[in-house]
Amino acid sequence: MAGFLSKIFSKKEPESEVIEYFSLPEIFAEAEREAGESIRRAAMSAAGNAGDSLESIKKSLDILEKADFSDDAHPNKKLLNVARNSKPKFIDSMRRAIGAGISDDPDKVYDSMISFVNEAAKIMRSKGRYLGAVFPEEMKAVKSGIDSVGKLINKMTEDVKIPVDMKEKSGISKGKYNFIEDKYGQIRRYKEKISESADNISELRREISDIESVMEGLKNSAEFSEEADLIGRLETLEMKFSAAENYYEALIASTGNVFRKSSYQFSRDNNKEMAGRVDNLIDILSKKNDKCRLMGEAVELYISVYPSLASVFDANPDVIKNKTEEELFSSPGVFPEKLKSCCNELKLSLDEIAAVKKEGEGYSSGRELDKLSVKFEMNTEEITKLEEETESLKFRIEEAENEIPELMKELELSLNEWRKSPVELKF
Structure with a gap:
């Protein structure tokens, strides 16, 4: 058989054949x-x-x-x-x-x-x-x-x-060659992705540097200093309001126990009218979303029922359990005075908070800093994500590169199955 096939299957003494990959x-x-x-x-x-x-x-x-x-x-x-x-x-x-x-x-x-x-x-x-x-x-x-x-x-x-x-045998060798080429293709794509990620990381770091410069300038501005003072005042007022609110809740809790026991006693004594008025007082004082709005009505109602409450206390000493309750109901004016004081504190705190917030509407440095902080965090997270992806790609590249020498040996052995002479694959 002439041509390429005769060369391959010739019976002459084989000579080493160097083949470039x-x-x-x-x-x-x-x-x-x-x-x-x-x-x-x-x-x-x-x-x-x-x-x-x-x-x-x-x-x-x-x-x-x-x-x-x-x-x-x-x-x-x-x-x-x-x-x-x-x-x-x-x-x-x-x-x-x-x-x-x-x-x-x-x-x-x-x-x-x-x-x-x-x-x-x-x-x-x-x-x-x-x-x-x-x-x-x-x-x-x-x-x-x-x-x-x-x-x-x-x-x-x-x-x-x-x-x-x-x-068939050359087809097998070609398949092994194509598999190696796929590995090289993967490596190229991974390296391109790493290069692209490196460019993105550099751009993100430049943005972060710019953001930090702007944020530093805002923090050193007179406007930011004034706004920071406002924020400090606002935090103090909110703490003051929270303390007053807690006191209100404690006050209502302490009196509520006594009111409920008294309502029960009125019901036992068949004084349904008085039991209803005390229940109404409990309802007014427990309206969490309307703190102090009905304070005047509550005080008026409390003063009107206090004589009847006092008679219940005298007849049933166990209705009042502790010194706090004893103090609150010691006279008709104690509880109303504390309630008025607490409600006035709450209202004053709310008014002051609203005024400070209104004043803060004229400042923009804080809002700008918040936006920049969000952008800073987003860029930082993106850099971390890209760095993790880069490390993963580097590992895959190393893994693929380590596989190639063995694949080359397999290809060389495959070539020896159908080539005329012993093959030395050079790459």
Whole structure:
């Protein structure tokens, strides 16, 4: 066999062959082209010869079709009748099988020859089963034509064995090469991503530097100093309000226990009117969203029921449990005075808070600092994320680079499976 294949499968003493890694695509293409050409030539040769065989079978069928026999051509009369009936069916079936023909596509020649031989053999076994006894020479000629196609199949199998083997083995090597190229492609993409991330990190750090400069300028401004004073005042007022609110809750909790016990006692004494008024007082004082709004109504109601409460306290000493409750109900004016004082404190604190907030609306440095702080944090988080991704990509690059030498060895071994000489892969 001439050309590339003859070089590869030459019986001369092998010499070491150095192959550059970058030249492999060209070597694979040449191997595939040469193998394909050899397979094509073998297929076309087989197809041509098979066509001749089919023509020969056609002529044999024509002769068989014209052949006839007398009633004494064979001692078995039943066999003669079967042969007379099956001959036209046999000839029609064989002509249809021949009509399917041998493909002119090199990739389909082999399969089409096998398909014909299988179909023809099936017809010989079925419709032609009894014809050989009556038409021995004619059927022998038909069988000879079929056998010739079978021999062509065997010859083509032998002719394409070397190029098919080389094509398969070179294909395996090409697959290993492509796998390595994919690894290199991954590494390139990872490095490009790392470079892109490095650019993004640099840009984010420049932004952070600019943000820090602006924030420093704002913190050193007179406006920020004034706003900081306002914020300090606001925090003090809010703490003051919170303390007053807590005192209010404690006050209501302390009196609420006594009011509920007193309401219960009024109900037991069948004084439903007084029980209802005390319950109403409890309801007014417990309106959490309306602290002190109904203070005047609560004080007025408390003063009106206090004499009745005092009589309950005298008759039921256990209604008041501790010194705090004892002090609050020691006289009609103690609880109202504390309630007024607490509510006034709450109202004053709310008014002062509102005034400071109103004053703060004229300052923008704090809001600007808040925006810059958010941007600062976002950039910092993004840098951390990019750095983590970069480390992950570096690990993947190292992992891929460590795999390549072993993959190269596997490729080199694969090349040795079909190259003429021992291969030394250089890369």
